[in-house]
Amino acid sequence: MTLADSFLQALNLLFSGDSQLWEIIATSFAVSGQAVLLITPPALLLSFVLAYGRFPGRKLLITLSNSLLALPVVVIGLLLYLLFYSHGPLVNLQLLFSRPAMVIGQMILAFPIVVVMAHSHLQGGDRRELETVQTLGSGRLNMIWTLFVEHRYALLAAVLAAFCRVIAEVGSSLLIGGNILHYTRNLATAIAMETDKGAVSQSLALGLVALLLALGLQFVVSHFRGSGRVE
Amino acid sequence: MTKPLLQLTDLRRRLGRRVLWQIPQLTVPAAGSLLLRGHNGTGKTLLLKTLAGLDKLDCQALQLHGLNVAQSRWQQQLRAVTVYVHSQPWLFERTTQSNIAYGLQRQGLRGSHLRERVWEALEWAGLQDLAGQRARQLSTGQQRLLAITRAWVLQPALLLLDEPLAGLDQMARQQLLELLGHLAEEHRTVLWTSHEGVADAGWVDEIWQLEDGQLSREIYRGRQASAVVSFHRPASHIKL
Incomplete structure (x- = not known):
């Protein structure tokens, strides 16, 4: 079977409504969606504290968050495996x-991404915004909420990038998920398994879905990031 | 005799080891227009921010309307009676009227009462035609006018304006000067800074001069001030 045949078969599989394929896609969305939703509030709050707060250990926390970005995913999996086995x-x-x-593993992966991206956006901001919100009578919670609303597009882009x-x-x-059919099998683990089995068309179909998904989300991220040039 | 709005004893501001300014007794009257002058870098903005409760406050004692304020509540009390406006104001990514409504909403105003107050403020500043426009699309002068209006509508006891006239063309400058003149008639206190001469601000009650870390005060209340507000150093001044 040529690569082109496999590609056509993959498209056919994708649009034939194969229930197993869509179940895998649904699992991926459910697990990753939960992970990102759970870490978003504390990660954004931490990024806010790092950007606007003045306290000892702030720089250490920033360095730690940046370092966590480089942590190999498989190491996160291994550490969790050693905890749960x-x-x-x-x-x-x-x-x-x-x-x-799986949700816990992805939370550990997503948390520093949101913190670092959101913090790097907020730190490039202006102290005037904080002072304005304070002088106009905002309490602490309201101040945080106002600044989040003002920076909502950049913060949403950070969350989507993590997703x-x-x-x-x-x-x-x-x-730590084990790639169990109808339970923990998601797009990435299914692609790995199908490739191992030599089922190239199934693997390609899943790959195509992952690619389309990534492209779609990146378009959303790009939209929120603005024109991408200096105005 | 009306008690002063604020009295700060032995107020100072350090930048590292350097003392930027040191003021043995700073008295802010309960009403009047106060002009703070000084060259760039003398610490005018920091003084305004200190009085606004936005910068760290280093002093011996703070009195508000003649009453001592506990040290733990200094910043909170200062924020409660002041509103500070930056020389280049930061406006919310919202419409003109939403910007004005922001502080009022924090005070708990809602519905028709809120709309009335916002409209009243728009009329006061002559910004009615720009009510629905995005604030950040306004011109520099309009943005500054909006920021002052957003502060004015909250009726603070002390309005702090940092360089409100800087970088404006003649027309916008005249409009803002008129507005500052109206503020001076409202029996509240307005403290504003300028590093340049303002010969046409004849309604100024006091001129504070910040120089070499010292603050001096010249009182013009009840006198014809327009001749002296051209910013030559006053012949005699009180060191504070």
């Missing part, structure tokens, strides 16, 4: 090879 300290939680475990990153990760999901 049959001799691990958290075995009683019975999380190994479950969706919650794009975690939905495509395979290392952690495979190690």
